[in-house]
Amino acid sequence: MAKITLDEIRQLLRVVPDFPTKGIQFCDIFPLFQRPDVIEAIIDRLVDHVRTQVKTPVDVVVGLDARGFLFGPMLAIRLGAAFAPVRKQGKLPGQTTQARYSKEYGEDVFEMQSDAVQPGQCVVIIDDLIATGGSAKAAEDLVKQQGGIVATYLFLIELPELGGSKVLNSPVFSLLEF
Numbered sequence: 001m002a003k004i005t006l007d008e009i010r011q012l013l014r015v016v017p018d019f020p021t022k023g024i025q026f027c028d029i030f031p032l033f034q035r036p037d038v039i040e041a042i043i044d045r046l047v048d049h050v051r052t053q054v055k056t057p058v059d060v061v062v063g064l065d066a067r068g069f070l071f072g073p074m075l076a077i078r079l080g081a082a083f084a085p086v087r088k089q090g091k092l093p094g095q096t097t098q099a100r101y102s103k104e105y106g107e108d109v110f111e112m113q114s115d116a117v118q119p120g121q122c123v124v125i126i127d128d129l130i131a132t133g134g135s136a137k138a139a140e141d142l143v144k145q146q147g148g149i150v151a152t153y154l155f156l157i158e159l160p161e162l163g164g165s166k167v168l169n170s171p172v173f174s175l176l177e178f
């Protein structure tokens with residue numbers, strides 16, 4: 001069967017004006033999930049990227065609340081790595097580390113369980129989309145507070161005009177620019 005192209009993936013995305021607040025052009029990824037073959041192709045491409053570009057075995061895939069949870073565990077299974085969630089404040093039991101951040105449409109606090117990443121572990125951070133980079137940078141801060149090393153960031157979509165990848169301190173791989 002022919003490989004699903006990036007253009008085919010892009011054409012399935014849906015732009016919703018003024019969501020969740022006025023002036024935001026919201027990029028809706030859920031139409032992709034009506035196509036299991038497309039999701040599989042996305043995961044294949046992310047796995048290929050990690051296998052070719054990350055030279056040390058990945059210990060932990062860290063996914064960001066909430067849409068990073070849709071891709072993170074699938075990627076972790078394929079890489080033979082653990083999965084750890086970064087969640088919005090108040091959702092994770094036990095001891096957590098925290099980081100406050102701003103994103104394209106607001107402010108929030110992220111948390112990660114304190115034992116989710118061990119010192120020296122190789123970490124991949126994944127999310128559906130990078131806009132300003134505020135969310136991803138907060139996740140990087142949490143991983144670093146626990147002594148982890150961010151090998152790469154993975155995003156399905158990048159909004160390049162918001163400059164998000166410039167605020168991050170490890171290589172960024174985005175499947176699509178939008």
Ligand SMILES: O=P(O)(O)OC[C@H]1O[C@H](OP(=O)(O)OP(=O)(O)O)[C@H](O)[C@@H]1O
Pocket residue numbers: 064065066067068102103104105127128129130131132133134135136164
């Ligand atoms: O680069 P930034 O400006 O930080 O924006 C990107 C973040 O915004 C969205 O999440 P959102 O906080 O809306 O949460 P959700 O996944 O629960 O909808 C998106 O899934 C990223 O996590």
Ligand SMILES: Nc1ncnc2[nH]cnc12
Pocket residue numbers: 024025026027028103104105129131132159
């Ligand atoms: N424009 C956008 N569309 C979807 N998710 C987002 N997260 C931050 N900005 C976004």
